[in-house]
Amino acid sequence: MNRINKLFQEKTKDILSVYYTAGYPNLGDTMTIANHLEEAGADMIEIGIPFSDPVADGPTIQESNTIALNNGMTLKVLFDQLGELRQTNSTPVILMGYVNPILQYGLEAFCKTCQQVGVDGLIIPDLPMAEYLNTYRELFEAYDLRNVFLISPQTSDERITEIDTHTDSFIYMVSSAGTTGAKDIFEEKQLNYFKRINSMDLKNPRLIGFGISNNTTFQQATENAQGAIIGSAFIKTLTDSKDLKLDIHQFVKKIKNN
C-alpha cells in the first residue's frame, strides 16, 4: 500500500508534514534531514526539487532553491541521495517541484525513479489539472505515485469537488491568497475558509499549508483539517542551525507542543 494512503488510514488528526529543499543548507543534508524528521515525529516529508524560477514560493523558499542549485543539486543528485531512503526511513515522502526540471529529466524516467527510491507522491504547483488528466495521470498511476492538487480560498466549490474526484491521497489547502511564507496567526477570514472546506464533506483528507509557522497556526489549521504542512518556518530553522539533529527535534516538538 502507498505510504500516504496508509498514513491517512492510520491517522486522521494532527498530521504534521514538513517541507524542505533538497541540497539545503548543504548538498549532503537531504537524507540527514529526512531521518531526523522521522525520528522527531514528523508524519510526512516533502522534499523540494530546487528550480531557478519558483513562482509559487515566497522569499524564504526561493532563497533556499538558489542556494541548493549553487550547491550543485540536480534531480540526478537527488535520486542518488534518495537511493538509501528506504533502508532507514519509512515515513511517506513527497517530492515537490516545478514542471520543467521533471520534463527535462524525462517524465517516465522520473516517475520510474521515484518509485524505485520509494517516493510516494508528487506536488507540482504549476501542473494544471487539465494537463495532469491528459498526460501525467496514466504514468503517475503506473508507478504508484499520488498526485496532490492545491486549492486556495478563490477555488470554486465546483472545482474543489472535481479535484476531490481526481485525488487519492490528500488535498493541499493553501491557507490564503499568497505564496509560501510563515505567518504568526490566522485571521477570521482564513478560519472561515478552513471551516467552509471542512463542511464540504470531501472524500479526501486535507492538509493546510502556506503560513503555518508555530503551534498556534498548527492548532488553528488542524482544528479544521486532518493536518498541516510547514515549509518556510522549517527552512529558517535549517538556515540558522548549528546542530541539525537538536534543532529539528526541537522544531517538531514546538509545533506539536508536546
Place this chain on the structure above:
Amino acid sequence: MKYAVDENGYYGNFGGSYIPEMLYPNVEELRVRYLDIINESSFQKEFEYLLKQYVGRPTPLYFAPRLSEKYKSKIYLKREDLCHTGAHKVNNTIGQILLAKELGKQKIIAETGAGQHGVATATVCALMGMECIVYMGEVDIERQRPNVERMKLLGAKVVPATSGSKTLKDATNEAMRHWISHPEDTHYIIGSVVGPHPYPDMVTQFQSVISEEIMKQLEEQEDTQNPDYVIACVGGGSNAAGAFYHYLNNEEVKLVAVEASGKGNATGQSAATTVLGKPGVLHGSKTLLMQTDDGQVVEPYSISAGLDYPGIGPIHAHLFETGRVHFESATDQEAMEAGVELSRLEGIIPAIETAHALAALAKLNLKKSDVVVINLSGRGDKDLDTYIKWGEY
C-alpha cells in the same frame, strides 16, 4: 486559421496554461471572457478610438528610398516607433486596460525589462486613473534609469525584483507572485505574447492591428496587400506576432523573425532561443526555452534589454517548428551597425531591439523586385546611452 491557438490554448506542441492553482480563477475568467469582450462593438469602438486619437494610429508605412537603394530592393518601414510612448507596446496595454475595466479590476501590475512595456502600462493606467505597479529587475533598473523615472512621473510604483538574476524573467516571477497574492482586484498586463493561455493569443490580437494596417497601406502604394517579406525582431515576440498575424495563412509572404545572438551563438552569450533553446515550461506556457540539461532556466544575453528573455512566445515556437517563419539572428555588432545605418540613411534612430530586424536585410539575398516590410517596432531615444557607449558612429 492554421496557425491559430486551439481550444486548449496550444499552438501545435506549444502553449497551454501551466499556472499554480491559486491563479486558476483569474486566468480561467480571462480565458472564458476575453474573446467575447474584445469582439463587443463597444469595446472595439473604444479601442479603435484610443488607438487613433491617443496612440496616433494608423502609423505610417514609409517607403525608405536610400535604404532600398543600399539593399537593392523596395523597403518599407512600418513606423511603430511613432506610436505614443515610442513603441508598439502601447497597442497591447490599451487593449488590456480596457479589458481589465470590463472585468471590474481596479489595480494593474506589469513586468518590464527595458522599461518600454512598463512605460506603456504606466501610461494607460494614468489615462484610466488606475493604480499601477511595475516589477522590474534590479539590474534593469540600473541600466534603464530614464524609463524608471518616466514610469514614476506617470504615477506608477516601480518595484525592484531582487530574486534570481534580477532581470526580466525575475520581474515576471515577481509580478506573478504579486498576482497570486492579490487575485481579486488586480489584472496582470503581460507585455509580450508569453504567459499562460489566453495571454499569447490576446496580446497577438491586440498587436494584429500592425499587419492589418500594413495590408491596407501597401495596397495604396504597391497595388498589392502582400509584400515578399515581413521582417520583425523577436524577444518574447509581440511586435513580430502583430506584424505577421494577417499574413500567417498567406504562404507567399515570407516571414522573417530576427533573434538577438548577442556576442555570437557559439559564445553562449546570446538570446537566440530557437538556436540555443529546447522545449520547456516557464511563466505559464510550454515553449522553446534556454535552459541547462537539468531544466534550470539560463540567463540570456543581448545588448538589447528588450530581447533579453530566455524564451519566446509559444506561437513563435510553433511557427519556427512548422517552418512558417524563417528565423535569423543578429549579433550586438550587426544590430548596432544596422541602427547607425538607418540613422544615416533615413534620419530615423531605431530602438536597438528594432535594429536587429534591420540587420537581417544583409542576410536575405534580396532581389530588386522584392517588396520588404520591416516592422520598426520602437524608437532609439531610450537607447542613446547604449549607442554612446558603443561609440562607433
